[in-house]
Amino acid sequence: MSSISNVNNTGINSIIELFERWLKSMKCVRYEGVSGECKTVSLLRKALSGFEVVTSTDGYTASIVKGEALKFDFSGNPNIAKFLYELRTFGLNDQKVVLCRPCDARAIVELCKRNQLEREKLVLIGVYSPESCKRRDYCCVRFSDFDVFLFEVEAESNGKIVLVFMKKYVCEADGKDGKMDVRKVLSRFEELEDARVLEPEEFLKLLKSCIEELERVERLLDSYDGSNSDENLKITSYFERCMKCMGCVYECPICICEDVCMVKGIGRGEVPPPPQFLIFRMLHVADSCVNCGQCDDACCANIPISRIFQKVQRKYWRDTGFVPGINYELSPRMR
Amino acid sequence: MNSIRFVRTLCPYCGCGCGITVCEINGRYLISPDKSNPVNAGKLCIKGRYLNQLLEALKDRPKSPMIRRGEKFVEVSWRKAAEVLARELRRRRKDSSFGFVSSAKCTNEENYLMQKLCRMLGSNNVDHCARLCHAPTVSALSRSLGSGAMTNPIDDIAKADCIFVVGSNTFEQHPIVATRILTAKDRGAKLIVADPRRNATTRNADLHLQLYPGTNVALLNAIAKVVVERGLYDEEFLSRNVSGFEDFLSFVSALNIDDLSKTCGVKREAIERVAELVSQRAAFVYCMGLTQFSSGTDGVTALANLALITGNVGREGCGIFPLRGQNNVQGACDMGALPEFFPGYARVNEENAKRFGELWKAEISGEKGLTLPEMFNSKEIEAMYIMGENPAVSEANCNKVRKKLSSLDFLAVQDIFFTETAEFADLFVPVASWAEKEGTFTNTERRVQRIRKFVNTNFPSDLEFISEVSRFLGFNFPSTPAEVFSEIEKVVRQYRGLGEKIDSGEAFWGGKILYSNGFSTPNGKARLFKVEYRAPAEKPDECYPFILTTGRVAFHFHTGTMSRKCNSLAEEVNSTFVEISERDSERLGVKRGEVVRVVTRRGEIKAKVVVGGIKEGVIFLPFHFSENPANALTSDALDPLSGIPELKVCAARVEVVESE
Numbered sequence: 001m002s003s004i005s006n007v008n009n010t011g012i013n014s015i016i017e018l019f020e021r022w023l024k025s026m027k028c029v030r031y032e033g034v035s036g037e038c039k040t041v042s043l044l045r046k047a048l049s050g051f052e053v054v055t056s057t058d059g060y061t062a063s064i065v066k067g068e069a070l071k072f073d074f075s076g077n078p079n080i081a082k083f084l085y086e087l088r089t090f091g092l093n094d095q096k097v098v099l100c101r102p103c104d105a106r107a108i109v110e111l112c113k114r115n116q117l118e119r120e121k122l123v124l125i126g127v128y129s130p131e132s133c134k135r136r137d138y139c140c141v142r143f144s145d146f147d148v149f150l151f152e153v154e155a156e157s158n159g160k161i162v163l164v165f166m167k168k169y170v171c172e173a174d175g176k177d178g179k180m181d182v183r184k185v186l187s188r189f190e191e192l193e194d195a196r197v198l199e200p201e202e203f204l205k206l207l208k209s210c211i212e213e214l215e216r217v218e219r220l221l222d223s224y225d226g227s228n229s230d231e232n233l234k235i236t237s238y239f240e241r242c243m244k245c246m247g248c249v250y251e252c253p254i255c256i257c258e259d260v261c262m263v264k265g266i267g268r269g270e271v272p273p274p275p276q277f278l279i280f281r282m283l284h285v286a287d288s289c290v291n292c293g294q295c296d297d298a299c300c301a302n303i304p305i306s307r308i309f310q311k312v313q314r315k316y317w318r319d320t321g322f323v324p325g326i327n328y329e330l331s332p333r334m335r
Numbered sequence: 336m337n338s339i340r341f342v343r344t345l346c347p348y349c350g351c352g353c354g355i356t357v358c359e360i361n362g363r364y365l366i367s368p369d370k371s372n373p374v375n376a377g378k379l380c381i382k383g384r385y386l387n388q389l390l391e392a393l394k395d396r397p398k399s400p401m402i403r404r405g406e407k408f409v410e411v412s413w414r415k416a417a418e419v420l421a422r423e424l425r426r427r428r429k430d431s432s433f434g435f436v437s438s439a440k441c442t443n444e445e446n447y448l449m450q451k452l453c454r455m456l457g458s459n460n461v462d463h464c465a466r467l468c469h470a471p472t473v474s475a476l477s478r479s480l481g482s483g484a485m486t487n488p489i490d491d492i493a494k495a496d497c498i499f500v501v502g503s504n505t506f507e508q509h510p511i512v513a514t515r516i517l518t519a520k521d522r523g524a525k526l527i528v529a530d531p532r533r534n535a536t537t538r539n540a541d542l543h544l545q546l547y548p549g550t551n552v553a554l555l556n557a558i559a560k561v562v563v564e565r566g567l568y569d570e571e572f573l574s575r576n577v578s579g580f581e582d583f584l585s586f587v588s589a590l591n592i593d594d595l596s597k598t599c600g601v602k603r604e605a606i607e608r609v610a611e612l613v614s615q616r617a618a619f620v621y622c623m624g625l626t627q628f629s630s631g632t633d634g635v636t637a638l639a640n641l642a643l644i645t646g647n648v649g650r651e652g653c654g655i656f657p658l659r660g661q662n663n664v665q666g667a668c669d670m671g672a673l674p675e676f677f678p679g680y681a682r683v684n685e686e687n688a689k690r691f692g693e694l695w696k697a698e699i700s701g702e703k704g705l706t707l708p709e710m711f712n713s714k715e716i717e718a719m720y721i722m723g724e725n726p727a728v729s730e731a732n733c734n735k736v737r738k739k740l741s742s743l744d745f746l747a748v749q750d751i752f753f754t755e756t757a758e759f760a761d762l763f764v765p766v767a768s769w770a771e772k773e774g775t776f777t778n779t780e781r782r783v784q785r786i787r788k789f790v791n792t793n794f795p796s797d798l799e800f801i802s803e804v805s806r807f808l809g810f811n812f813p814s815t816p817a818e819v820f821s822e823i824e825k826v827v828r829q830y831r832g833l834g835e836k837i838d839s840g841e842a843f844w845g846g847k848i849l850y851s852n853g854f855s856t857p858n859g860k861a862r863l864f865k866v867e868y869r870a871p872a873e874k875p876d877e878c879y880p881f882i883l884t885t886g887r888v889a890f891h892f893h894t895g896t897m898s899r900k901c902n903s904l905a906e907e908v909n910s911t912f913v914e915i916s917e918r919d920s921e922r923l924g925v926k927r928g929e930v931v932r933v934v935t936r937r938g939e940i941k942a943k944v945v946v947g948g949i950k951e952g953v954i955f956l957p958f959h960f961s962e963n964p965a966n967a968l969t970s971d972a973l974d975p976l977s978g979i980p981e982l983k984v985c986a987a988r989v990e991v992v993e994s995e
């Protein structure tokens with residue numbers, strides 16, 4: 001279904017290439033919307049009212065909504081990928097429109113590859129705005145497998161606007177065969193008062209600002225690479241802080257083993273547990289950590305776990321060309 | 336149709352008051368941390384992490400109240416139970432021969448009604464487990480500063496330049512607070528920890544002061560002396576906000592640092608270094624390792640003195656942080672579930688009794704009631720009504736307490752589980768858990784937060800049951816938390832107007848930072864008190880050569896009633912152990928894993944040896960395990976000012992058990 005395949009060399013060029021390829025199968029709507037409120041939020045509120053949506057927003061007010069006004073606060077509450085996984089284990093396997101951030105989506109992709117979720121049953125709406133992505137600076141590659149992607153950018157004199165990228169193929173699909181009528185979701189974005197489908201030239205111009213933003217992030221990411229010595233990442237001294245709260249295991253969307261190793265095995269009854277406690281998990285997710293940052297958020301010891309894992313992982317990316325959450329195959333065979 | 340529902344509520348364990356998001360999916364529950372609760376922002380400690388197992392355990396509990404008939408219990412309805420309890424209380428109303436034990440695990444509303452019921456029956460014999468943890472905080476801080484509460488929000492710890500932890504294993508017992516300590520440390524702040532043990536907290540310390548248990552006052556006075564001698568005190572703050580500095584000066588100048596250093600076992604150089612560090616922007620964090628002594632009030636006072644002379648009260652990024660063990664110790668104290676205070680810390684005296692009598696339209700006694708340990712010592716007490724506490728395991732010298740419990744004419748125990756204390760009951764009333772009721776809890780930083788019902792049940796809540804009892808006594812208390820809270824807002828000065836702020840998550844009583852505009856003492860100034868070091872009640876001797884101290888582990892909570900029912904927690908640690916220093920273990924000839932007998936003047940238990948970095952001459956026992964209760968050994972010597980027992984130090988001996 002998707003044209004995205006193994007990326008042979010990562011780095012900004014391949015990401016742009018990937019992005020462009022992805023965009024070829026897309027159309028784009030520009031949204032200016034009301035002033036005052038976060039543009040992405042006002043757009044979503046208008047477009048999604050009435051749908052059953054699983055949001056990664058404040059769980060209390062509106063996480064699964066039917067016809068109510070949505071409250072979006074982007075706190076990532078609950079952890080959406082893990083939540084979808086849990087829903088499945090509760091036997092809830094019906095179709096859903098899922099509103100999520102790039103990091104959430106990467107985790108969803110990895111879970112699909114591991115046969116834990118069914119991609120066909122999800123319409124993924126991606127959000128990228130200053131409010132939604134608090135850890136943008138660490139977020140590695142954020143275009144994965146969205147059906148709709150909302151990109152909030154600075155546009156010339158107009159201040160902030162939201163670009164809505166939609167997959168053409170989904171727009172063309174119909175609602176038969178028991179499949180969710182995603183067309184309905186997508187057409188909403190086009191029909192909004194303040195929205196306008198873009199002509200190719202304007203589209204390309206705006207695209208440039210997106211790419212600039214990506215380049216900035218890519219540069220930042222390079223500074224976490226193992227080759228750059230980052231004084232702040234003294235791995236062992238970080239690991240010795242661990243208070244064994246188990247947050248990193250239970251919040252990680254990739255840690256889904258039935259018999260959770262860290263609980264059964266290392267350092268039973270010890271605080272802090274031996275460093276192997278964390279190293280064990282690091283090895284288990286070395287190929288699949290999607291750098292979503294859920295473990296960092298959950299860590300009582302404030303260990304920048306995802307950054308440490310990234311440091312190890314980026315070497316693996318470079319060697320194999322495999323980027324978890326982006327590439328569709330499981331890890332490549334070692335040559 | 337699938338039903339999915341989200342409820343935001345709180346973790347029921349400790350005083351941090353972390354938020355959890357519960358997702359109910361077709362009648363099953365998924366519990367995850369609440370990222371939008373400012374207390375924990377998406378984090379939980381291991382106990383909160385396994386709350387779903389606690390929910391499972393809740394399924395397995397007595398289904399209806401039970402009355403003792405001879406050796407057996409027979410089931411009765413809740414209505415009948417309320418009637419029996421009301422009758423037993425009414426019978427003893429004349430001579431107040433009953434004691435009420437309220438609970439720091441219950442909501443503000445429930446505590447309020449519990450103490451009100453007791454007081455409307457004409458007695459002030461109501462107390463709760465704060466007596467065993469933070470009674471000295473109330474007695475010391477209310478006279479030094481005005482209120483017995485944490486001065487600043489937890490987040491301020493992250494902004495401090497120095498964090499001085501006294502007698503708290505924060506990294507195991509309050510991980511959510513420890514997070515803030517680490518944030519501060521990542522900014523370059525220094526962490527000082529005073530603790531006889533080496534543990535997860537001291538591992539993170541820049542300076543570990545390994546003192547002898549019970550010598551906090553000596554250590555803190557010595558530090559204060561250095562601060563004064565080197566002129567490190569905050570002169571401007573002292574002259575504007577503090578009284579008693581002149582006296583304090585002459586008091587410390589008479590102290591001898593070398594003597595004090597010898598007493599507490601901390602080197603002079605370390606003491607000097609601490610004095611330098613705490614005179615920066617410093618947060619003073621403490622817990623049971625400062626309070627559970629016969630000199631508990633003095634200990635807290637000495638710490639308050641230090642915070643005051645260094646000017647570390649009343650502004651951002653510093654302050655005094657008593658860490659609360661139970662989720663609602665703060666609230667239960669605020670609600671006046673204390674024999675010496677009416678709600679809102681109004682001292683029990685004739686004048687206040689009259690005022691509350693008018694409010695409640697009843698005859699209220701102005702005479703101070705009995706504290707928990709006093710109830711267990713008193714011959715007059717014939718009946719007890721215990722809500723949500725387990726004194727048979729938690730009290731010092733618990734064998735004595737058990738004797739008292741079994742000799743009572745009437746004992747009513749109201750709890751979620753059938754506890755060790757319930758074994759002695761004449762009436763056992765099972766009630767709704769935190770998951771099955773509504774109400775408010777006040778966390779350690781004075782933040783009032785709501786709990787919300789997410790499990791349906793036919794168990795009444797504590798509140799509903801008390802209200803039912805009140806009806807049989809002709810008092811007709813309201814039976815919904817909302818009604819009770821609005822009464823609290825009227826009666827408890829500190830809670831006025833908080834109701835509408837609760838949903839914003841920022842309902843701090845007294846404001847975020849206390850004392851930024853003067854102190855809540857009569858003259859608006861804080862006060863320095865001279866506190867001399869007093870040795871603990873028991874000293875090691877030839878027969879009992881060790882100092883025994885007690886505490887907790889990260890995986891369990893208090894008497895284990897809740898946490899030991901969670902498999903994943905029980906799998907981590909599930910039996911008692913005694914921690915002994917390497918030198919001592921060699922001297923005794925015992926190895927790790929061997930079983931020894933620990934003996935004190937009050938009792939003995941068996942425990943497995945763990946060899947650790949504890950101070951030589953000191954041994955440590957966790958108190959979670961009722962089959963080998965550490966409190967069978969602990970001393971019930973009391974602090975004269977607060978009535979807290981000396982749980983943290985007594986003399987003990989270790990006997991090698993000959994293999995059978």
Ligand code: SF4
Nearest residue numbers: 252289290292293295
């Ligand atoms: S290890 Fe951390 S960053 Fe990586 S997938 Fe798991 S939660 Fe996300």
Ligand code: SF4
Nearest residue numbers: 255257261262281284
């Ligand atoms: S650390 Fe490994 S075994 Fe444990 S849950 Fe994660 S992936 Fe599974």
Ligand code: SF4
Nearest residue numbers: 242243245246248299
């Ligand atoms: S989340 Fe942090 S503190 Fe908790 S177990 Fe993982 S590494 Fe340790």
Ligand code: SF4
Nearest residue numbers: 346348349353380383
């Ligand atoms: S720190 Fe306390 S309130 Fe927070 S999860 Fe742990 S036990 Fe619960």
